[in-house]
Amino acid sequence: MPPAIEIHDLHKRYGDVHVLRGINLSVAPGEGVVLLGANGCGKSTLLRCLNRLTPHDGGTIAILGTEISTLKRAGLRAVRHQVGYVFQHFNLVPNVSVFQNVLFGALGRNRHGLLRTWSAFASAEDRDRAMTCLERVGLAEKAAARPSEISGGQQQRVAIARMLMQAPSIVVADEPIASLDPKAGREVLELLFRIVSEEGLTVLCTLHQLDLAAEFGQRIIGMKAGRIVVDGAAGDLPRADLDDLYHGAVRVDQPAGTVTADLVPA
Structure with a gap:
């Protein structure tokens, strides 16, 4: 069985701003992954690249064994059907x-x-x-x-x-509890991870709450300045490594004429 998500040497630029700088990532079917990183590290851009809502500039992305960069309309629609999104703003x-x-x-x-x-x-x-x-x-x-x-x-x-x-076969949750109070946020996160577990779905969820990430994620991936710098089982990662994701983070202004994105300096 192919990985649910397979990313190799992924790059994305907005003008002179190099947002994603060689991302390599493989997520197994049924795996529960939490993605951490300060605002501006590139994680939201990475999520939008997964189903080509934002086209990438270099590297490859395969969803359930299908490489998406050259797909035509029908093929891309079929891949997108396999990826369900839950957003911060409920839409x-x-x-x-x-x-x-x-x-x-x-x-x-x-x-x-x-x-x-x-x-x-x-x-x-x-x-x-x-x-x-x-x-x-x-x-x-x-x-x-x-x-x-x-x-x-x-x-x-x-x-x-x-x-x-x-x-879907894959669930992408982009800060799904950021708009909620702590009690409601925990309840929603418990519900989401229980359902994906019961359904055997793959989940990639971005969070900022380190304690919740360690509690709910099987695996934690940390991004900083457009690169993955932390990757491991939730229970095995030192807290200091996770705290460091939010220290010294840099965000630059969005270049004129581009869509909203998490940006890091080139």
Whole structure:
């Protein structure tokens, strides 16, 4: 079985700013990895490169054995379907129900497009699956509510249910608890890692909380200045090595005309 994620000598630049500087990374199927690093170290850019939301400039990325850099539209869509994202900002559609937001997770695998993900037109199978996903995150009773009517922690649970609706093999969670208070954040993280474990999914999750990283991650990867400088089993890494990821970190201003990105000096 190929690695879930295989990255070799990955580089990304924004103009004169060298963001990713030769990243090498292999993540096994079913592995739970936490990615650490100060703001500006390049970790968010790395996550966006994984499904070519941001194109890389050099090196290779393979997802489940498929190298993505030369894929055409249909092939790239198939790879993206295998990677579910959970973001810091929940990205829910505000003027529709929680249930409808979860149904939107079926869009990538629905051959009939957006129309068939609307509740009135969705298949009975998709409607049943959406409710099952809400039950998995403990929010079946909130199916008819709108996002504004539930808490931030509950909104992130809806986003996790939407990701489950996609039926991915890999979950990428980009600071999923950064917008939540500590209690709600821990509950969401416990839920996310329990579900990916039960489903046998691969997870790559960025965090800033070192204690939570050590508690939930099987493996911790640390980035600094566009490079991986720490990589090991969560229980084997000295705390000083993790603390050092946040000491002496440098961030430069975004060059004009580029998209928002984590940036490090060339």
